[in-house]
Amino acid sequence: MxxxxxxxxxxxxxxxxxxxxxxxxxxxxxxxxxxxxxxxxxxxxxxxVARSSSDARAQDRVHARRLAMTEAHIRLTTGEVASARHLVGTLLNLPRWRQLRRVRCDRENYISAFYTLAWAVESISNLRRTWTSKAHRVGKSDFLSWNEDALFESLDDLYALLVATDVRFIEGSRSAWHTVTVSRACPPDQTPAA
Incomplete structure (x- = not known):
């Protein structure tokens, strides 16, 4: 039986x-x-069915993350951000005395480039924080990390040059610079303090 x-x-x-x-x-x-x-x-x-729907949700998260990273990469390598990166990159390849002279002569363009790059660094930091959080269960990606690092280094050097040519820039850019430095230092699962 x-x-x-x-x-x-x-x-x-x-x-x-x-x-x-x-x-x-x-x-x-x-x-x-x-x-x-x-x-x-x-x-x-x-x-x-339960397993396949779970797999489908995971695949959707991976696809959405790749799409967000690709769109961010396009924003960082074209348009206004690309122009600012080119302007600053060209400046930083000059000897220090020529850098200071250029910043003094074309200050408005370099200040505009500073704020454009500050926005770009903040945007990438937010994207990184969003897609590496526990809520998405997706790990760190190196796809944009080199962009973020390069932008921050360029921005840091440009900030030093702008301050070296006019100390008043510190006061005028305090909020933007604070946001950039805090968002860079903040771990992915935390929100930056104001």
Whole structure:
């Protein structure tokens, strides 16, 4: 007698149940076996569907993250940010005395580049914090980290040059510089303090 039928007999606890099943026709046995197979198949399908929907959600997170990183990379390598990076990169490849002279002569463009790069660093830091948080369960990516590091280094050097040519820049840029330095120093799962 199959184990499933013994279990069924134990559950019914009726004294005549064993005799009834012993005298059952093959069609009755087939019905019982078919019922247990159907229940087993249903449980197996439910488990498979639950696993596949979990996998689909994970794949959606990975796809959304890649899309966000790609869009951020495009924003950082084209348009106004690319122009600011070019202006600052060209400046930083000059000797120090020429850097200071250029910043004094074209101060407005370098201040504009500073704020553009500050926004870019803050944007990347926010993106990094969002996609490396525990809520998304996605680890750190190196895709944008080199951009973030390069932008911050350029911004740090430009800030020093702007302050060296006019100390009043410290007061005027305090809020932007504070936001950039705090967002760079903040771990991914924390919100920067104001």
């Amino acid at each position: 199959p184990d499933a039928l013994l279990l069924l007999l134990l559950l019914t606890k009726s004294p005549g149940a064993a005799d009834q099943w012993r005298s059952a026709s093959p069609a009755d046995w087939a019905t019982v076996v078919g019922t247990f197979m159907a229940v087993g198949a249903t449980v197996w399908i439910a488990i498979a």
